[in-house]
Amino acid sequence: MRILIADDHAIVRSGLTMLINAQADMEVVATAADGNEAIQKALEWKPDIVLMDLSMPPGENGLTATTRLKEMAPEIHVLILTMHDDEEYLFRVLHAGASGYILKSAPDMDLISAIHTVHQGAAYLYPSATKLLIQEFFNRSRSAEDADGLHILTEREQEILALIAKGYSNKEIAEKLVVSVKTVETHKTKIMEKLHLRTRPELVRYAMKKGLLDFE
Incomplete structure (x- = not known):
């Protein structure tokens, strides 16, 4: 699996790169510090998956970058990384076209599992996010x-x-x-x-x- 990491913190990019490259079936082919760079490098390197940080000031944020990237390269899967365990962010992530959503506080192997899930073409939602999604749609009236x-x-x-x-x-x-x-x-x-x-x-x-x- 060819993976691109987009995060505005160099130490996070370095840590994720070490974790992912330690997996036998994964390779980090490029990294980016903001949304614009993520799009440019994704189009250049054609990764299978982009790990996209949700908040990347002062550059373009992960949501906007995801929307643009999916329009230009819909075959590339995007897995959102975020610190926000919040319903508002969950629905914005899904609307942007991301294939998954995982918290930065999640255990390492949960991230590896999420990457495998998204690569197989399935959607990945962290358990707390899944609970929010289910509750929202069971409570919402039919539109x-x-x-x-x-x-x-x-x-x-x-x-x-x-x-x-x-x-x-x-x-x-x-x-x-x-x-x-x-x-x-x-x-x-x-x-x-x-x-x-x-x-x-x-x-x-x-x-x-x-x-x-x-x-x-």
């Missing part, structure tokens, strides 16, 4: 954008949407449904077109609001 309902999706599309929302990768969904990965990707594209969604986190949020996930 006008949900008016069309699930009837616009076929049964297979609803099934795939639910599996995507539960964190399964395209390959895992294909194996579970005994179809090709290409077929899953085609269904996913049609689902996003029908629901007017652009990112995997948006699919997850829609599925949660529609009750497609079973929470114990």
Whole structure:
């Protein structure tokens, strides 16, 4: 896995680089000190994942940089690093198109696990963030954008949407449904077109609001 680290603190970049390069299947290919530099180096080095600090003064912050990067290189996954265990930041991160969100205070191996999860195409949310997300959408009234309902999706599309929302990768969904990965990707594209969604986190949020996930 080729990884780019974006953080305004040199000591954090150094520490994360040592941790990641110690993993047999990971390599830090570049680092950046602000959002603008992160975008430039991501376009240059084409990493699989960008570890993006949320707050990087005085340069462009991580949210803005993530939005811009996903517009220019949607294939690059972004994992947000932040000190803020806050609902406001969680939803802003998801809206920006990030694939994951993890606290800087998390144990080292949680970060490694998050990188693996995001690289596999699944969304990663730190447990406290997941709790906030679930609570928010169970308490929020249905908005006008949900008016069309699930009837616009076929049964297979609803099934795939639910599996995507539960964190399964395209390959895992294909194996579970005994179809090709290409077929899953085609269904996913049609689902996003029908629901007017652009990112995997948006699919997850829609599925949660529609009750497609079973929470114990």
